[in-house]
Amino acid sequence: MKPSPIKIALIATTLAFATAGTPNAAGCLKGAVVGGVAGHYAGHHAVVGAVGGCMVGRHLAKQHAQQQAAQRQTAQVQ
Template structure:
């Protein structure tokens, strides 16, 4: 399970563009801390989930900004 999560985090980081990397790092930090407080061994899972959630949030935000720019111009 741990190997799968590490591979998932690595793939998510490689797939993410430089704009979304900041969101992934922030999400991983928050998720890792939250997972640490949940229980032993959950920090890695929390970091992986935090990275994915933050990546999704920033991607959605970027799409909305592109749509606004397209409609404004």
């Protein structure tokens, strides 16, 4: 029996929210929306696009937070 796409999407979303902290949740949600839309138009792969978008969004949000922390630290030293 093959799992339905809805079950896969529900599991992926649950895992994304369980592993994403509050600061990274926005990156995940924005990335999932963009990835889902892109996946839909790229051959009806919205679930795969949403999961990939979530991962990319979290990564970019983490990088952005690290850059801001480095800038604050540099500003305090000067």
